Amino acid sequence: xxxxxxxxxxxxxxxxxxxxxxxxxxxxxxxxxxxxxxxxxxxxxxxxxxxxxxxxxxxxxxxxxxxxxxxxxxxxxxxxxxxxxxxxxxxxxxxxxxx
Amino acid sequence: xxxxxxxxxxxxxxxxxxxxxxxxxxxxxxxxxxxxxxxxxxxxxxxxxxxxxxxxxxxxxxxxxxxxxxxxxxxxxxxxxxxxxxxxxxxxxxxxxxxxxxxxxxxxxxxxxxxxxxxxxxxxxxxxxxxxxxxxxxxxxxxxxxxxxxxxxxxxxxxxxxxxxxxxxxxxxxxxxxxxxxxxxxxxxxxxxxxxxx
Numbered sequence: 001x002x003x004x005x006x007x008x009x010x011x012x013x014x015x016x017x018x019x020x021x022x023x024x025x026x027x028x029x030x031x032x033x034x035x036x037x038x039x040x041x042x043x044x045x046x047x048x049x050x051x052x053x054x055x056x057x058x059x060x061x062x063x064x065x066x067x068x069x070x071x072x073x074x075x076x077x078x079x080x081x082x083x084x085x086x087x088x089x090x091x092x093x094x095x096x097x098x099x
Numbered sequence: 100x101x102x103x104x105x106x107x108x109x110x111x112x113x114x115x116x117x118x119x120x121x122x123x124x125x126x127x128x129x130x131x132x133x134x135x136x137x138x139x140x141x142x143x144x145x146x147x148x149x150x151x152x153x154x155x156x157x158x159x160x161x162x163x164x165x166x167x168x169x170x171x172x173x174x175x176x177x178x179x180x181x182x183x184x185x186x187x188x189x190x191x192x193x194x195x196x197x198x199x200x201x202x203x204x205x206x207x208x209x210x211x212x213x214x215x216x217x218x219x220x221x222x223x224x225x226x227x228x229x230x231x232x233x234x235x236x237x238x239x240x241x242x243x244x245x246x247x248x249x250x251x252x253x254x255x256x257x258x259x260x261x262x263x264x265x266x267x268x269x270x271x272x273x274x275x276x277x278x279x280x281x282x283x284x285x286x287x288x289x290x291x292x293x294x295x296x297x
Binding site: 018019022023025026027028029030031034038088091092094095 | 104107
């Protein structure tokens, strides 16, 4: 008897959030501007998606000033890394037909 | 789920690109490769009598310019919006270590007596080979590892068969296997910095 299919994490699933999580999973931390460049999202759109991930405890933000300019850096929390790994595992299982 | 394939491919692409973004952007290769080639050709000209150049002053200038340039590039890089990875930090440490090692070897060869000057080219070549191997391994770029092999083979040859010929040979190698890879890495980093959509 096969295991019932686990639903994909709805918090990660939207395209912008998935892109941001993918980038953050590969690095230690990334600046907001880098995430914006890579996702192609607008400031407001990306900011609202990142806020949702932050509220879920998947990412954490650190604000600082560099050369008198505000800089916000994001990194995945342990919880976020686990959730992302689970999400990718589920996608792979779906593709291999084991989900 | 119809988009699982595309989603997984996009995840992998973004992860690979983000890891690569923290890799060397080639500017240090351009700087040090060019300066080293000029220093070697100047030394060759001085030692063969083609020009009145004192290698000790020449290399003093090369090393001073190189380290000032590296410091400046480091400061600029620190202000650029980027990502931070463990691999990127390791890479920076490895190349700084390589630079300090080569500077000390060069100083010892030119000013002290512990390192025979005829061994300098070979030693420089094998140390650079080690740093290229680390670069290739940390950034997942196979071609950089192949360049490491070239540096080692040439370095081994220069250590076994020393001579003045190693100076222009090393200058050509600096241009072909440090400046040219620097151009490739720089172009790639410029392409990566262009905005993309997911």
